Amino acid sequence: MQILTIMLGVIVNIVIYLSFGSLLTRKKGGELQLGMSLVVGFFAYYSLFFVCCIPVMKMFRPLSLLTSIWVPVVAVIVLAALLLHGRAIGKAVVRAVEEIRRHPVLTLLLVLIVALQIVIVTTSYNFTLDASYYVAGVATNVETNMINVYDPFTGAWQDHFEMRYFFATYPVSDAVVCQLTGIPALIQTKSIMATVVILLTNLVYFMIAKLLFEGRNRESVWMLSFICLMNLLFITIYTPSLFLFTRTYEGKAIVGNLSVMTILYFFILLVKEKKPRMYWLLLFLVCFGSTTVSSTANMLIPAEVSMLFVPDIVFHKRFKELIPYAVCIMPGIILALAFMAYVKGYFVFYTYPVW
Amino acid sequence: MSVLNVAEKGLSYLRACLDLYSENCAFLVLFFVALLFLCVKGSKEEKRIFLPSAIVLLLTVYNPVTPVLLMRFFDVNSEYYRFFWITPVAILVPYVAVRLIVMQHSTAAMSLMALALILLFILSGNFLYANGYQAAENVYKMPPELMEVSALIHEDADAEYPKAFLEYEYNMQMRQYDPKILLTVDREEYLYATSSDYTEEMLADPDHPQYRLLGALIKYQEVDPDAFLEALEMTHTEYVVLSKANPMRAFLKQTGLKKIGETKEREIYKYDLKEPYTFELVDYSVVY
Numbered sequence: 001m002q003i004l005t006i007m008l009g010v011i012v013n014i015v016i017y018l019s020f021g022s023l024l025t026r027k028k029g030g031e032l033q034l035g036m037s038l039v040v041g042f043f044a045y046y047s048l049f050f051v052c053c054i055p056v057m058k059m060f061r062p063l064s065l066l067t068s069i070w071v072p073v074v075a076v077i078v079l080a081a082l083l084l085h086g087r088a089i090g091k092a093v094v095r096a097v098e099e100i101r102r103h104p105v106l107t108l109l110l111v112l113i114v115a116l117q118i119v120i121v122t123t124s125y126n127f128t129l130d131a132s133y134y135v136a137g138v139a140t141n142v143e144t145n146m147i148n149v150y151d152p153f154t155g156a157w158q159d160h161f162e163m164r165y166f167f168a169t170y171p172v173s174d175a176v177v178c179q180l181t182g183i184p185a186l187i188q189t190k191s192i193m194a195t196v197v198i199l200l201t202n203l204v205y206f207m208i209a210k211l212l213f214e215g216r217n218r219e220s221v222w223m224l225s226f227i228c229l230m231n232l233l234f235i236t237i238y239t240p241s242l243f244l245f246t247r248t249y250e251g252k253a254i255v256g257n258l259s260v261m262t263i264l265y266f267f268i269l270l271v272k273e274k275k276p277r278m279y280w281l282l283l284f285l286v287c288f289g290s291t292t293v294s295s296t297a298n299m300l301i302p303a304e305v306s307m308l309f310v311p312d313i314v315f316h317k318r319f320k321e322l323i324p325y326a327v328c329i330m331p332g333i334i335l336a337l338a339f340m341a342y343v344k345g346y347f348v349f350y351t352y353p354v355w
Numbered sequence: 356m357s358v359l360n361v362a363e364k365g366l367s368y369l370r371a372c373l374d375l376y377s378e379n380c381a382f383l384v385l386f387f388v389a390l391l392f393l394c395v396k397g398s399k400e401e402k403r404i405f406l407p408s409a410i411v412l413l414l415t416v417y418n419p420v421t422p423v424l425l426m427r428f429f430d431v432n433s434e435y436y437r438f439f440w441i442t443p444v445a446i447l448v449p450y451v452a453v454r455l456i457v458m459q460h461s462t463a464a465m466s467l468m469a470l471a472l473i474l475l476f477i478l479s480g481n482f483l484y485a486n487g488y489q490a491a492e493n494v495y496k497m498p499p500e501l502m503e504v505s506a507l508i509h510e511d512a513d514a515e516y517p518k519a520f521l522e523y524e525y526n527m528q529m530r531q532y533d534p535k536i537l538l539t540v541d542r543e544e545y546l547y548a549t550s551s552d553y554t555e556e557m558l559a560d561p562d563h564p565q566y567r568l569l570g571a572l573i574k575y576q577e578v579d580p581d582a583f584l585e586a587l588e589m590t591h592t593e594y595v596v597l598s599k600a601n602p603m604r605a606f607l608k609q610t611g612l613k614k615i616g617e618t619k620e621r622e623i624y625k626y627d628l629k630e631p632y633t634f635e636l637v638d639y640s641v642v643y
Contacts, residue, residue: 002494060639120483125491129527132542136530143534144636152530155516155537157637186495186531205445212401212450219453222469226449229473233480234444236378238356238436241445245483256440264443268404296437299429304441307415311407340429353642 005183006122009192010199016074017041017200019081020048022089024282032088034096035207039262040282042200043289046170048073050292053169057147057161060351064145067176099217106221113221113228114202117245121194126246131190134171134250139185141175148172149351161349163342167335170251170293194248197258201244202228204261211268251294259290259297260304267308280324288331298336302329356433361426368435369419376436381479386444389451396454405447412442452476497532500618501525505533507616507623508594516634519594520568520587522601523549525621537634539592540565548573558582564589572603580610584626591632595624 018034021041026032052073056066081089100107137152144150148165151158165171174188183192205227209220231241240256247253266283270276287305290297309325312318341347356375361368377383390409393401415421416438425431452472459465492499504525508517518537521529526545529536540548544565553570558578560566564586571578572595583606587595595612597604598621608614612624 006494060642062639123490125489125496127524127527129542129546131531132527136534139531139534146636146639149637151541153538153541155530155534155634184495184532185534186497190496191494208446209450212404212446213453219457222456223449223453226452226472226476227445229476230382230445230449230480232483233476234380234382235481235483235485236376236380238376238439239380240440242483252437256437257445260441260443261446264446271400271404296434299434300437300441303416303438307408307411307441311411312403315407 002187006187006191006195009177009181009183009188010195013192013196014038014199016078017045018089019078020044022081022085023077024285025278026085026088027278030088032085032092034089034092035203036282039200039204039207039258039265040285042196042258043262043286045074045289046173046292047285047289049173050167050169053147053172054167057166057169057172058349060146060149062145063141063147063172063175063179066147066172067179070173070176071180103217106217110206110221110224113224114199117198117202117228117231118195120245121198121248122191124246128247130247130250133165135185135189137165138171138174138178138189141172142178142185145179147175158351160351163339163349164295166349167291167338168251168293168295170254189249197248197254198244201258201261204258204265208261208265208268211265211272252296255290255294255297255300259286259293259301262286263301263304264308267312271312276321276324280321280328284324284328287328291331291335295335295339298332298339300332302332302336305329356436360432361422361435365423366419368422369417372422372436373417373439376439378481380481382444382448383439383442385448385475385479386442389447392451392454393447405443408443416441495532497528498525500621501528501532503618504596504621504623505529505536507618508536508596511615511623511625512593514593514633517593518591518632518634519596520572520590520592521596522573522598525596539590540569544569545573552576568592571606572597572601575603580606584610587626588629591628591634593626593628595626596621597624598622 017038018041021037021039021044022032024040024044025037049070052069053066056069133152137148140150140152140155141147148161149158150156171189174185174193177183178185178188202224206220206224209223209227210217213219213223231244234241236242240253240260243250243253244257263283263286266279266286270279270283273279283305287297287301290301305325305328309321313321313325356372359368359371359375364371373383390405393405397405422431422435425435455472456465456468459468493502495502508519516535516537518539519529520539523545526538526540527542530538548569552574553566553576557563557566558570558576559582567578567582567586568590570576571583586592594615595607597607599617600620604622604624607624612626614622615625616623
């Protein structure tokens with residue numbers, strides 16, 4: 001029963017991300033790119049969730065209010081996506097099935113690689129300190145029907161919001177799902193979302209491999225195999241590979257793997273194709289969405305975007321692109337500055353009205 | 356990376372940080388070898404994708420001056436290593452590996468190259484389960500005994516939110532499973548206790564009675580029984596859970612705590628609060 005719950009949870013997430021993504025990535029009459037829609041949809045989902053969550057949290061309103069706001073928003077977006085792009089999604093799925101039929105051995109290898117990683121993250125026992133904040137935070141929000149007002153470590157009431165985590169609203173969305181469905185926080189975070197993150201991260205790896213190998217499936221699947229092998233072997237307590245397999249439920253594992261890879265994917269895409277305006281918009285959503293997943297993104301995403309795009313823009317004298325580049329790094333920089341101002345004592349958000 | 360300090364290490368911080376980050380894994384070295392491969396054999400496009408950004412990385416993230424400069428604005432001591440995450444090791448090394456395989460002219464040569472590369476990868480890393488794989492015992496990924504402890508406490512407690520003192524691992528895990536149990540000690544206080552002893556002043560500190568609990572039950576330091584009970588009273592701690600291997604169980608009995616239950620490896624003790632305490636959630640409905 002619980003395995004079915006996990007599978008259903010994963011499928012629902014994928015349908016939702018695909019819906020969000022299809023509305024952003026597909027132009028009228030064009031084909032839908034399943035992979036890109038899914039990945040962009042993930043970041044768009046958390047970007048929009050952030051917009052809904054922050055006012056509710058800041059005004060110390062209950063989690064149930066956020067749930068009652070968020071569910072209709074998601075329902076409307078899924079319905080709109082089905083109405084506007086249902087046929088395109090169907091066609092994209094049919095194309096994917098045909099592709100699978102043409103390459104049964106490669107598909108089997110690909111499924112085995114991803115399944116191995118899903119088994120690792122869902123069945124292993126890992127004791128990690130940070131879960132005492134992130135997972136307990138989800139459980140605490142559900143139990144208290146409030147958002148980040150109580151200390152996850154002890155359960156005590158806090159007189160102010162901890163700004164290090166205030167803008168990283170990703171765990172709050174887990175709390176919304178738990179409250180809505182009754183799924184325990186541990187299952188939502190350590191099984192459902194961990195599986196989703198493994199699926200999406202491998203999807204992005206595969207999309208990058210397909211770009212680098214000009215669409216050749218055989219080489220792309222081989223590359224995915226080597227990536228999996230490397231991730232299983234590049235293990236110290238600091239590497240993103242370790243975070244991917246043992247701390248998958250943490251926002252920084254998502255930023256260090258999925259976000260970093262998605263930005264690289266868009267960079268390669270921008271180098272290879274000539275549709276800059278749309279890709280810059282999607283890249284912005286990835287950058288913004290990442291900052292809502294973990295505060296680690298506030299320093300990492302501007303650094304990565306700068307490392308990739310600045311030399312390319314300068315060497316190829318495409319100085320007009322400095323504007324979208326600046327827009328992409330802005331969310332991270334603004335939130336980093338906000339945190340600095342908080343640390344220096346310039347402001348504090350109390351968990352009670354201050355008149 | 357809390358063991359490293361930019362102010363102490365100065366320009367050698369980066370090297371020390373990289374040593375800790377990589378330990379005996381050679382994938383960062385393989386990354387730079389892969390870059391050299393692209394310099395020699397790469398197409399114009401491959402060079403454009405990977406080389407300029409790698410040069411920028413070398414000049415910034417991998418420059419020993421950068422952490423020292425950054426430290427003037429941010430505290431990067433414990434988190435500088437995360438900048439290494441933007442190095443596309445997970446893409447470039449496997450990509451070049453596959454490029455090397457497909458460069459071979461026969462199936463036999465391709466297979467040999469693949470085997471050699473797999474071996475190189477294995478020799479270059481630490482396997483995720485080098486120290487063994489531990490399967491989760493249930494879908495919650497929690498020790499079954501922790502779940503038993505939670506049930507026993509609620510069975511005994513009158514309050515909806517009983518407060519407990521737990522040993523390190525259970526303290527870090529309990530509220531992930533059961534947010535109805537309040538904890539006496541928070542994470543930072545526990546981290547201190549795992550690495551340092553308490554001074555006499557700390558044990559007598561009236562503002563931090565939990566130091567006495569940690570000093571006695573975790574550090575096995577001598578604490579006056581009355582002062583210990585006072586600390587339980589001040590922190591509203593009703594339950595103390597200790598493993599059967601903890602030598603301080605005798606001390607708990609000596610102070611008058613009652614054993615109210617046990618699991619295979621743990622015992623649960625109860626302290627009767629002199630002034631009953633009921634934790635209640637704040638009623639925010641009065642605000643609006």
